[in-house]
Amino acid sequence: MMAPEDAALNGHETDKISVLIIDDDSQVCRFLSKIFTGMGYSVSHELTLTQGISHIFSGRVDILFLDVNLPDGNGLEAINTIRHHPSPPEIIVITADDNVDGAEIAMKSKAWDYIAKTGSSKNFRFALERAVEYRRQKKASLSRNDIRREGIVGESRGILKCLEKVAVAAHSDIPVLVTGETGTGKELFSRAIHACSPRCSEPFVVVDCAALPEHLVESTIFGHTRGAFTGADRDRTGLMKIADRGTLFLDEVGELPLEIQKKFLRAIQEKKFRPLGSKTEIHSNFRLICATHRDLEDLIKKEKFREDLFYRIVSLTLHLPPLKDRGEDVAGLALNHMKNQHGANLKNGCIMSRPFMEELQIYDWPGNVRELFNTLDRVCAEAGEGATLFPHHLPEHIRAFNIRHRYAVRQTETPDPETGSFEGPLVPSEPLPPFKDHMEKNKAEYLGHLVAVTQGDIKACCRISGLSRGHLYRLMQQYDIKNNADS
Numbered sequence: 001m002m003a004p005e006d007a008a009l010n011g012h013e014t015d016k017i018s019v020l021i022i023d024d025d026s027q028v029c030r031f032l033s034k035i036f037t038g039m040g041y042s043v044s045h046e047l048t049l050t051q052g053i054s055h056i057f058s059g060r061v062d063i064l065f066l067d068v069n070l071p072d073g074n075g076l077e078a079i080n081t082i083r084h085h086p087s088p089p090e091i092i093v094i095t096a097d098d099n100v101d102g103a104e105i106a107m108k109s110k111a112w113d114y115i116a117k118t119g120s121s122k123n124f125r126f127a128l129e130r131a132v133e134y135r136r137q138k139k140a141s142l143s144r145n146d147i148r149r150e151g152i153v154g155e156s157r158g159i160l161k162c163l164e165k166v167a168v169a170a171h172s173d174i175p176v177l178v179t180g181e182t183g184t185g186k187e188l189f190s191r192a193i194h195a196c197s198p199r200c201s202e203p204f205v206v207v208d209c210a211a212l213p214e215h216l217v218e219s220t221i222f223g224h225t226r227g228a229f230t231g232a233d234r235d236r237t238g239l240m241k242i243a244d245r246g247t248l249f250l251d252e253v254g255e256l257p258l259e260i261q262k263k264f265l266r267a268i269q270e271k272k273f274r275p276l277g278s279k280t281e282i283h284s285n286f287r288l289i290c291a292t293h294r295d296l297e298d299l300i301k302k303e304k305f306r307e308d309l310f311y312r313i314v315s316l317t318l319h320l321p322p323l324k325d326r327g328e329d330v331a332g333l334a335l336n337h338m339k340n341q342h343g344a345n346l347k348n349g350c351i352m353s354r355p356f357m358e359e360l361q362i363y364d365w366p367g368n369v370r371e372l373f374n375t376l377d378r379v380c381a382e383a384g385e386g387a388t389l390f391p392h393h394l395p396e397h398i399r400a401f402n403i404r405h406r407y408a409v410r411q412t413e414t415p416d417p418e419t420g421s422f423e424g425p426l427v428p429s430e431p432l433p434p435f436k437d438h439m440e441k442n443k444a445e446y447l448g449h450l451v452a453v454t455q456g457d458i459k460a461c462c463r464i465s466g467l468s469r470g471h472l473y474r475l476m477q478q479y480d481i482k483n484n485a486d487s
């Protein structure tokens with residue numbers, strides 16, 4: 001057995017993955033070893049099939065690059081033997097003659113991939129990355145029950161599926177893209193991935209791309225040297241370096257300016273970058289998690305987001321469902337929040353009545369969990385210590401929504417086929433207002449609600465409503481909506 005060309009391991013996860021190359025061409029072995037070692041893996045090679053198989057059965061190999069024509073046998077025919085190992089490696093077949101028959105046999109023997117040696121080094125890198133990811137997912141699914149919740153509440157199918165993905169992501173080191181509407185918990189879940197990963201004792205560094213002024217994005221992420229630009233009176237370490245050995249969380253990645261995207265792409269590929277004004281590159285071994293509420297593929301079409309960056313950050317995706325699609329979680333979230341924030345179990349804590357809880361479950365929560373928590377905070381503050389909360393404590397827009405919802409449900413009910421009667425009154429107890437008045441009232445309510453949910457954050461208002469800033473201000477003026485955040 002040849003000595004392993006051990007990687008200069010700088011990762012926390014990569015040290016667990018071992019790669020073996022079986023190829024009689026020592027030049028190919030050296031070439032591939034160099035690439036894979038540079039990616040941070042532990043790499044060994046063997047020049048014959050016999051030595052290779054004995055290596056696999058005497059130790060642990062996660063990924064195997066297997067040549068077809070070897071001096072002492074055919075690699076493809078050996079796959080079945082290798083698969084008898086209790087934990088067989090993922091196999092990537094490499095061959096000089098790239099013929100379709102070989103590819104078919106490789107796939108039928110459940111090889112992971114089939115690559116021509118004549119291809120570019122990129123093909124090898126991608127094949128290895130994909131196989132490593134698959135391997136990690138397999139391992140993660142075995143230890144899925146180990147995942148800690150890290151404050152995540154919810155038992156709905158949607159949330160349980162997301163927790164499974166957190167486990168998979170935590171056991172891997174590849175970039176994750178977390179998507180979902182505002183307030184669904186993108187940051188909370190990203191923190192959970194970090195907290196359950198081997199990087200947990202290192203920093204989790206947040207870059208909020210939406211909140212950073214455009215001219216500061218670059219220096220904040222990459223850092224700068226003294227005198228790099230007017231006002232740079234001292235060196236500053238960028239957040240990318242601060243995240244070294246930990247996780248870099250890029251919130252609202254869709255807002256990253258196009259000019260920065262190119263530099264960022266290079267930095268995540270190479271894990272090296274140059275601070276503003278500096279001549280030397282610095283290295284940072286960070287794990288990347290990005291989040292967005294936007295449709296990045298749509299931004300790509302509009303040429304506002306680079307396609308190559310998208311493919312780089314989207315290796316693993318986690319989509320958080322909106323709260324309205326997991327109504328069964330509302331009670332648990334509300335109870336938990338009340339217990340943590342308002343001492344529901346304490347003497348002076350507020351108590352939620354059953355009808356109050358029912359109202360919470362009817363409402364559709366466009367601002368998701370954040371809106372639910374803000375509403376509870378506001379209701380508790382207004383109701384006072386020790387109060388029992390009833391539906392009338394809820395903000396008007398929520399009660400109005402719920403009344404309309406109940407009315408709409410009634411409208412769709414069909415009469416009892418036996419008696420021909422409806423269970424309840426078909427018409428609302430109050431006379432219907434003229435259509436125009438009703439619509440005006442709805443608009444005013446919507447805007448009031450929008451400002452309340454976002455706590456007056458105009459950027460967030462535009463994001464949720466799809467209105468432009470100018471249009472939003474005009475409507476707020478027209479319907480006399482005050483933004484307390486401005487005062």
Ligand SMILES: Nc1ncnc2c1ncn2[C@@H]1O[C@H](COP(=O)(O)OP(=O)(O)OP(=O)(O)O)[C@@H](O)[C@H]1O
Nearest residue numbers: 151152153154181182183184185186187188369370
């Ligand atoms: N499943 C959950 N269990 C407990 N708390 C939750 C859950 N989901 C979200 N929250 C809470 O809701 C609030 C908003 O969550 P978070 O900031 O993670 O959302 P987000 O999707 O990142 O929002 P935005 O897109 O606006 O940045 C936080 O207080 C968070 O702790």
